[in-house]
Amino acid sequence: MSHFQPVALEHASRLINHGPTVLVTSAAADRRNVMAAAWSMPVEFTPPRIAIVIDKHTWTRELMTASGAFAVCIPCVTGIDLAYAVGSVSGRDGDKFARFNIEAARGPVLGMPLIEEGCVAWMECRLVREPHTEDAYDTCFAEVVSAAADARVFHDGRWRFDDANTDLHTIHHLGGGNFVRSSSPIAARPL
């Protein structure tokens, strides 16, 4: 049973506000791909827009340029090995969904492949073409057009990480396959 529930678009940017590592899925014609990306960030809340770095030599970049769309899936602790695996081989060498036995649903708005197992949220994104920054910095801008998250860990527009759901905490790549986990919530106090 899926615990995923829709996320209101005005809350979508919060899904990556804290800098998690993400999976990027893409599809064009009858080809599809999934890769890992450590470098993404929101750039606006309303409309929800993000920037993400996707190397121009990747198969993902080719597919997303062809379709004008991609999805961001946010892995959690149980998805670490998957995140690292899909980040270590190229989809040009064969479909990674088949190779790693990844189940993918079809996105409601853009039809992008969406991964829920080992993940706690996803966002379908429409590429906003910016040829100069795509070329100079591999930085792609996009607008989020649909989003959902695992209600056990994100609800009412906020992440709810606590000691009871550590397996569902997002992961953050330090480099070389080493990750840390989003944990120990702390509220700031006024100075």
Add this chain to the structure above:
Amino acid sequence: MSHFQPVALEHASRLINHGPTVLVTSAAADRRNVMAAAWSMPVEFTPPRIAIVIDKHTWTRELMTASGAFAVCIPCVTGIDLAYAVGSVSGRDGDKFARFNIEAARGPVLGMPLIEEGCVAWMECRLVREPHTEDAYDTCFAEVVSAAADARVFHDGRWRFDDANTDLHTIHHLGGGNFVRSSSPIAARPL
């Protein structure tokens, strides 16, 4: 005694690879400022380049546009209240360094204000002017020209978060003054 040691420029992008919340410091003529920013990411390792979202209406943006430079200081758990405080008021209403009693050193290359107390790393950045993305997405690109980190938690080009240095873990903003901490290092296993 400062625990900060220089970070080789080829490792500088790793300082923000995992998506921490950062402080942005700026200075031009005899004015200076510090604000918090949740939205930043590396865009390249060599040369080390980053993208960061700074609202065009902020005092920081005005100063960094005037000087062509800024610095990113990375707060840790002990700097949470400071990060939230400097993110909640404008420097136009008075110098925040004085108001919050923040000690700032002078950056070795660009002379930017650098905060070490409550922080675990800093990077001096030279703005790479991109008028279109600055205007359309408040997204500023920059090259890192000097960097340093607290050797107790970053050495030999890598973050070393563990249970013995939790106060020095980086922080990640969920929204509304709620942060999580980078913790529980986990290494991916091959699938």
